[in-house]
Amino acid sequence: MHQDDPSLPGLPGLPVDVSTFIGRRADRASVRSLLTEARLVTLTGVGGVGKTRLALRVAADVRRAFADGVVFVSLAPHNDPEQIPYAIATSLGMQGRSRRPTTTTLVEYLRSRSTLIVLDNCEHVIDAAAVLADTLIRTCPDLRLLATSREPLRIDGEAIHVVSPLTVPPADTTAPLQQYESVMLFVDRAKAAVAGFNLTVANRESVGQIVTKLEGIPLAIELAAGRLRAMSPEEIARNLTERWELLSRGSRTAPDRQRTMAACIEWSFDLCTPIEQEAWGQLAVFADGFELEGASAVCAQVDLPVADVVTALVDKSILVATPVGPTTRFRMLPPIRHRGISHLRVQGELTAVRRRHRDWCVNLSHQVVDMWMSPRQVDGINQLRREMGNINSCLEFCWTEPGEADHGLAMGAELLEFGLADGALRQGRLWFDRLLARSPSADDLRARALRTAGWWAAMQGDVAHASQLIGQGSDIAAEVGGHTEVLLTQAQAFVAMFSGDVDLAHDKFAEAAAGFREYGDRSQEAHTHALAALNECFRRDIPAALAEHEACLALTEPCGESWYRSYSLWIAGLALWASGKPDEGLALQKASLELRRRTRDPLGIGTSVEAMAWMCVDADPERAARLLGGARAIWDRIETSTEALADLHEFHVGCVTTARGRLGDAAYEAAFEQGRTSNQDALVAEALGHEQATVRKARPAARSAQKASPLTPRERQIAELVASGMGNKDIATTLVISKRTAETHVEHILTKLGFNNRNQITAWVAEQLDSAEH
Structure with missing residues (x-):
């Protein structure tokens, strides 16, 4: 889950910690130091060793140093190398309305920004991640990348920090065990699993044996702590000792710690009931987490209530539960998810379960369309946003699995409005290009898919290609007839408006509105009236624009719809303002923005x-x-x-x-x-x-900018740190720059302001702030 970070301009922040972060003081200091000198720092280590948690903690430590924010990008859900630039752009809040290559727009966006990007789980797309990282750090001077991967990216300028397991107590030590990080982690997670758990003289030896056998690997320790609901520390230690050699024989060529992690996951799998094992495998098809509704659809063949099985897997640390607004979202860490996928492959069930996942994604798109003209519209939009990782995984399945393309086209065809509201147009068009090539049949479904693909192309400014796609769809729709033909008429009007042919658009919108009324499609009729209102503004016919707005409002207001209504109010507000009625226009603009704040x-x-x-x-x-x-x-x-x-x-x-x-x-x-x-x-x-x-x-730093200043934003930031009493070393640490760079900035500030010492900078900052307050 992401939380909104008020220090960032409308971007998601870092994922919320759902458990206590333990230890790693030396690691954090080392990585922060590397970030002051290197443009790319890669955290490497065995799966489950804690690379992601360390990266997130360091990012939180240094976020003040990056004026344009810190952004987390999880690559775990993405197997297609082409999706990597999209994943970064999406995390940055870039919506892909341009038709230029995503890497090009990333470079242009980041070139002048001071940003830290945490690029998580690179190993399965290592080549694509390396190429993109190399491009970004060569072209964006104030960008830093903090990557996690089981292997380095191996590009110029990369600094590597190997993340080691947590410290473990030596055998037969008499020293307090609480000083060892692995013991601290086990006790913390044990207290979460069993109320009142404490490290005692009675269980001290067993806890030490557990963390030592698990070699200090955090994920393995967390899995073991989850066993405390059913086993004592002594029983866990004894089972580890008795079973470990057998379990760790899986790969003779794998590094010792990798075998340890695999063995621990295998042991956790064996301790699950057959039903829990089956659910573990089936839930692993979710690429980016899930909620109970999705779990119930995919685990339809599990004999127990899905909520009970999910709860059991949370109790055993197989699933991580995170509150997201009014719901709870569950996810698997990549090593655990891979074990579930492996189980499905061995059972020969992977394709069947992925088909159930596909059906759930397609049905979700149906549900959102059905609730569009209702107060639940915003809930549907937000749910689709949470499920974008799963939707992309579903589309990938539809593209790669023979005979599945039509299911992907059906889902894409229905998401026209959501695509406009969420803005992932470039990525959506990529999927349409792929899926349309897989399904050459000329039928109703293809016509509707061409409508959405053409609409999104027009929104990107690719009007020529939009006309071609809508033309193909219209030819098919003329044969099919009915409601589909009306949909394509509406699309023709939209493209005509974007092409500047507002009179043709006027006629086509009127034809489409009448057709939707005939078929009782209030949603598309409202959409048509909102678009027609904008077109009438372009025709300079203000009364007609306001009439179209009133028609849209009559359909949307009684049922609590938000998105169409927000655009219609915006258009009407502009029309009234431009026609000399500023107060009325402003009132409609505020009403529009209030609705848009809900749909985000x-x-x-x-x-x-x-x-x-x-x-x-x-x-x-x-x-x-x-x-x-x-x-x-x-x-x-x-x-x-x-x-x-x-x-x-x-x-x-x-x-x-x-x-x-x-x-x-x-x-x-x-x-x-x-x-x-x-x-x-x-x-x-x-x-x-x-x-x-x-x-x-x-932003406090911006207040002093109200008065004309010779300093750059970075220099103003450093001036305020000087005024707070920081020395050059402290400034360097805070801003993740070298001490020499901090010294150079201070020298430039003194020169620009004509000062001789730091006390004068302090007085100047105080004067600027005082002026801003008054």
């Missing part, structure tokens, strides 16, 4: 924030500049801007000109930068006027 649609939030800037620039140019900066941060991530639609871009240019003219270049740039680096929740609050001081308070 970045394109929608960006366009609303832009519109708020345009509307407030005359009365409050500084606030408008902040909002423009916030919108720019969103545009950079989703690879678009107001330039995509010329009529909107005119408003943008006018707003910038007015704000610069009123504020002056220096003050405008300072306010713009404040908005660009604010987090998304603060930005939305600023736009709505709920807490107009929120953006100002989002």
